[in-house]
Amino acid sequence: MEALEAILSRRSIRKYQDRAIPEEVVHQLLEAGMSAPTARNMKPWYFLVINERPILDAIAGFHPYAAMLPEAPLAILVCGDREAEPIDGFLSQNCSAATENILLAAHALGLGAVWLGIYPRQERIEAISQLIGLPELVLPITLIAVGYPAEEKKTRNRFDRSKVRYNHW
Numbered sequence: 001m002e003a004l005e006a007i008l009s010r011r012s013i014r015k016y017q018d019r020a021i022p023e024e025v026v027h028q029l030l031e032a033g034m035s036a037p038t039a040r041n042m043k044p045w046y047f048l049v050i051n052e053r054p055i056l057d058a059i060a061g062f063h064p065y066a067a068m069l070p071e072a073p074l075a076i077l078v079c080g081d082r083e084a085e086p087i088d089g090f091l092s093q094n095c096s097a098a099t100e101n102i103l104l105a106a107h108a109l110g111l112g113a114v115w116l117g118i119y120p121r122q123e124r125i126e127a128i129s130q131l132i133g134l135p136e137l138v139l140p141i142t143l144i145a146v147g148y149p150a151e152e153k154k155t156r157n158r159f160d161r162s163k164v165r166y167n168h169w
């Protein structure tokens with residue numbers, strides 16, 4: 001799929017087939033994530049692949065908008081490394097760029113995915129850190145549910161001229 005077509009047609013997919021994602025496809029998603037730009041090229045991130053059913057189910061138990069996880073074969077927790085990047089605002093921007101890359105790669109590979117917000121919700125950060133056993137200096141930023149799609153969504157053109165300014169407000 002061409003890059004612009006992938007960007008314009010990507011949608012959040014929350015229903016999945018009961019089908020595992022091959023390891024080489026997971027590798028492609030992670031490679032896409034790690035191709036994102038980062039401040040000072042620090043790459044201050046970790047990607048935690050979650051494919052154990054009890055862990056996916058447990059996240060759905062405390063995350064208020066993660067009802068799709070018990071159906072998903074896999075999720076990727078994108079975490080920031082506070083040792084490499086001490087400013088959380090930059091950590092979240094770096095990890096968000098990686099997250100969008102993974103969403104687009106998933107779409108281009110015929111998968112469906114959705115971004116689940118973790119940071120800056122303190123209760124979600126604490127619950128997932130405890131569940132996964134994250135070290136003190138690793139901050140969970142986003143979670144991406146991924147699977148082969150069991151729903152189809154139409155492309156929407158969201159271009160809005162009223163949101164655009166040139167040179168001055």
Ligand SMILES: Cc1cc2nc3c(=O)[nH]c(=O)nc-3n(C[C@H](O)[C@H](O)[C@H](O)COP(=O)(O)O)c2cc1C
Pocket residue numbers: 010011012013014065066114115116117
């Ligand atoms: C920061 C952020 C947090 C989000 N959190 C959730 C979430 O917790 N659960 C969910 O189902 N979708 C979540 N989404 C997905 C949005 O709901 C979705 O992108 C939006 O409704 C637009 O739909 P589209 O992705 O199909 O274009 C999140 C998206 C972003 C960017």
